[in-house]
Amino acid sequence: MARVYNRKEAVVEYTTGIQKDVELSRNYHVQRYILSLEVNTTTTAGAVWKDDNLFRLISSLNLVANGSLNIKMIAGEKLVYNYILNNGVKPFTQVNKGASLSNQVQKQTVFIDLVIPNEKRPQDTILFTKNFSSLYLKVKWASEAALGTGITVNSARLSIDSEQLIGYSRASNERINYFKETQQVETIPGAINNHYIKLDPNQFYTGFLLATKDADGLLQDNLITNIRTT
Numbered sequence: 001m002a003r004v005y006n007r008k009e010a011v012v013e014y015t016t017g018i019q020k021d022v023e024l025s026r027n028y029h030v031q032r033y034i035l036s037l038e039v040n041t042t043t044t045a046g047a048v049w050k051d052d053n054l055f056r057l058i059s060s061l062n063l064v065a066n067g068s069l070n071i072k073m074i075a076g077e078k079l080v081y082n083y084i085l086n087n088g089v090k091p092f093t094q095v096n097k098g099a100s101l102s103n104q105v106q107k108q109t110v111f112i113d114l115v116i117p118n119e120k121r122p123q124d125t126i127l128f129t130k131n132f133s134s135l136y137l138k139v140k141w142a143s144e145a146a147l148g149t150g151i152t153v154n155s156a157r158l159s160i161d162s163e164q165l166i167g168y169s170r171a172s173n174e175r176i177n178y179f180k181e182t183q184q185v186e187t188i189p190g191a192i193n194n195h196y197i198k199l200d201p202n203q204f205y206t207g208f209l210l211a212t213k214d215a216d217g218l219l220q221d222n223l224i225t226n227i228r229t230t
Contacts, residue, residue, distance in 0.1 A: 002029075002168035006161050009033070012139050014057070014156030019140040026129040028164040033063075033112040033137070035079065039147075039156040042102045047150030049097040050218055053080045054108040057156060059142035063112065065132040072112060074183045076142075079110040081209060086117040103154065112137075116179050116206065125179035126165070146217075 010022045024033075037054050050056065058076025065071060083091040094107040114127040129135055137160065144153040170176075188195045199205075212223040 002165040004031075005164045005166050006034070007164055009137075009160040009162050012158040012160070014039075014141055014153065014158075016141055016143045016153075019060075019138055022137045022139060022160060024129070024135045024137055024160075025162065026132055026135050028129065028166055029168045030127045030129055031113075031115050031163045031165060033114075034109065034161040034163060035112060036109045036159040036161075037107065037156065038159070039106045040154040041104050041106055041147075042152045042154055043099050043104070044150035045100045047097075047099045047148065049095075049148040049151065050146075050216075052093055052095040052097065052108075053077050054093070054095065054106055054147070055080050055110060056146040057142055057144070057153065058139060058158070059146070060138075060140040061112070062138040063136075064138060065135050067134055069132075069178075070180070070182075071114075071127070071178050072181050074181050078181075078183060078209070078211075079112065080108070081211060082113065083110050085209070086113065099150070114179055125177050126168075126170075127178070128170070128176070131176075 005028070007025060009024050012020050012022060035055075037057070039054055039057060055076035061072060061074055061076055061079075062070060063072035080091060092107070092109045094105075096104050096106065098104075115125050139158060141156075144151055147153070184197065186195065186197055210224070210227070212220050214220050214223070
């Protein structure tokens with residue numbers, strides 16, 4: 001029987017607009033990466049938070065194996081949406097969105113899932129990291145404006161842990177698949193009633209997540225009245 005082992009991979013310190021490449025361990029099968037974000041903030045009297053999604057502070061996350069195999073290419077905020085869809089609850093979040101507050105420690109924890117959640121055979125996409133010659137998580141920080149207005153990020157750090165299976169093995173003839181995630185951003189002019197998003201017809205899709213935002217970057221649930229595929 002396989003045992004679950006949590007391994008601390010790295011801690012990434014915040015530098016606005018900078019991408020940092022984190023080399024990950026390559027020993028065992030990995031079910032998911034656990035990302036814990038801690039942000040120290042100071043707010044003005046007129047501060048307005050966009051929401052309690054601290055992972056807006058990470059503009060992109062790219063999990064890359066062997067130098068060119070892109071397994072995950074998403075914005076940090078999508079991990080919060082994923083968590084809610086997969087678990088039915090919000091992730092652990094400790095955010096004080098008050099104004100005129102100094103040195104507030106804000107926290108949030110989410111997952112990068114490598115097995116497909118809630119599937120009959122989630123192990124089909126478990127990541128055997130030992131097969132790779134290299135494995136990196138590329139983290140690009142956004143500016144503090146991603147969180148809202150009147151908010152100063154004094155410091156931030158992202159802690160990355162892996163959830164590994166020790167003693168787990170796959171059948172020798174089992175096909176290796178990857179649970180890939182990519183992201184596409186479309187800007188839709190207000191005067192257009194029908195907008196078409198072109199997708200790669202050569203890909204196999206398990207699902208789509210649509211997040212609609214207004215001009216201020218705030219999530220809105222009344223911007224789309226109908227969706228169809230052709």
